[in-house]
Amino acid sequence: MSCTAILNMPRLLQRRLLGVAMILQPNRNLRTFIPTGQNLLKKIQLPLYDKHREMAPVIQLKQGLAKQPWHFRKPIEYPQLTGSDHWRRKMRTVFRVFDLNGDGCITQEDKEEMNRRTAEYMNLDDDKTKTVLNQRRTYWGDEAPDKVFENEFVESHLVKMNEIKFREFWFDILTSRFQMMDLNGDGLISTDEHAAMFYSYKIPTEHSKKVFDILDSNNDGFISMEEFSHAYTEFWYTENPDNIFNECYGPLIDNET
Template identity: 40%
Template sequence: MFKIFNASRGLLRIIQVHPCQALTSLMSSTQRWRKVVQHGLVPKFSPLILPARGLKNHVIQFRKAPVEYPPVTGTEHWRRKMRTFFRCFDVNGDCYITKEDFVISAKRIADYMNLNDERAEHMLNQRIAMWDSTSKMKEGASKISEEEYLKSAPMVFNQISYRHEVFPLHVSMHFTALDLDSDGLISRDEHKASAYSFNIPEEESKKIFDLLDIDKSGFITIDEIAHGLAEFFFTEDPKNKYNVIFGPLAD
């Protein structure tokens, strides 16, 4: 079994933080989010370390190592999966993925789950970290179009270094973004909220949750997320059941 250290709980230590928390504390949560969405501003918050119930140092155990999957060839079916993934993250529907999409998704989760200011700030930092990682696919671009993503994705996903080192980090980041209370498990409500933030309908969230919850424990673990994401990104079989973990495939 292939194992990679899960760095999700140390993720925020690598985020660049600027000392303006004193200023932002003078603003209400509503005002702060409105400024972010309307003007594209991203406040720099001090990272919030939330308690975790004993699972923060868990080691990711892939059922099949990412490097063991064959190279993706970019079939039309695989491209449909990538379009589906892209459109989930294009939250505002402008045909580009930008930092604003991740900021909006964080706001939607905060509103949906009625998060307090600290947890909302924590969620924002996580989503900004996801954007920073995504933008590296195009050398730190400020926006990525669907065609640019489709063009670059096969080359990126086929790199041994990506599969061995970067993909496990992306799994960890994705899991952390879903694990809203940082307890090391994803509940149905947490998955529903995250699905809502990326425009995935609630009825689809239930199906996806049941698919990812392999042991039927009522929670999704990082190992289960890792397996689902590996099957989604590194396989091209139209009959693979994990094809729909980001909702019905785009045309």
Template identity: 40%
Template sequence: MSSTQGWRKVVQHGLVPKFSPLILPARGLKKKHVIQFRKAPVEYPPVTGTENWRRKMRTCFRCFDVNGAGYITKEDFLISAKRIADYLDLNDERAEHMLYQRISMWDLISKRKEGASKISEEECLKSAPMVFNQRSCRIESFPLQISMHFTSVDLDSDGLISRDEQKALAYSFNVSEKDSQKVFDLLDIDKDGVITIDEIAHAFAEFFFTEDPNNT
């Protein structure tokens, strides 16, 4: 069975290959990266849930709802994983590594919802302010989600996100290549052509913890 056929079977039947987390070579990394926020999440004021902030959450929800079913489910994470694997023509090892990261992200989200099998947009909007205002979220789970997200996008494990890796992520969420380019240019703060985990952390914190409609 080819890699593509295997992935199709996974998505159609909701199966996840049985494998252990793969330790891929971290080329160029000499030690575990510790996230350095420009502004710590706990330093941001409480989220009040303004209409502008809710609009951002709707945008996120609709990206994660890859199949457009109106709910975020485990299947959406499986489909997005397959789309990345297809876009970059990943070999089986790297495809499985990336799939593991995606499923881990879903498990974290589902656990927060007491094991829910699906999450609606309204459920997301209703609970989001409370979640992001929790101190435990800002200190523990938010940095963890950033790390998991970064690892799932950094497919060659070199500690950086390239333009191609960002394009693959955008494609997996049905985001256009044009919009992907705009996002990359915003995230790449020092304009060196790659995105670091600290740049991702800064962008995520500014996106989720600020309500100023003029915030870039």
């Protein structure tokens, strides 16, 4: 999760790139951008996509974001990470998920393969595949190193995630990550979209349902931005071996000394 390029941008540009939730309006070739801090309560008619129908539009009514305060801790409210064995185990798990070809480093080739597998799982056409690729390039940042090795990945995250500036910017990073998973831009992550993420990481998709059900705390069949933010903040900022969100990136690797 390289954020160097984003953190170096002017604040206004950061907000324009990451601080919005995209809602695609039906029957209009338009995209309406709504600030992420603004919650809506309304029925919105949205074009949904079904991977089994080759992304053909399916018009449904879907509940908008709930108009209520968010109930989870902000990153700045978490204690400093100590780099415990359990936390390092989670970071090594994430690294090996991103290292798709298993060569011991994360490279551009790994990222391209993630995109290809996402498109394959969701039957995306060329235009949509290009959109996904551009979103992920923004997320990773143009200044990301050509190769990232495991120890470097773990140690750099321990330092970065304890920085106040990084914690203050955490929600923007999650917004970007959420938009990458929300392939049809409706403001919610479906079971197929979540499974596509696991497939893109070569995590067996049968693990997706278990994790999806944990993240979908209100059992409405979708993961909202609030549910997503709570789960991923807990994953990255806690060191509790019993935390229910420990497998956001699939089963943890075997503990190593």
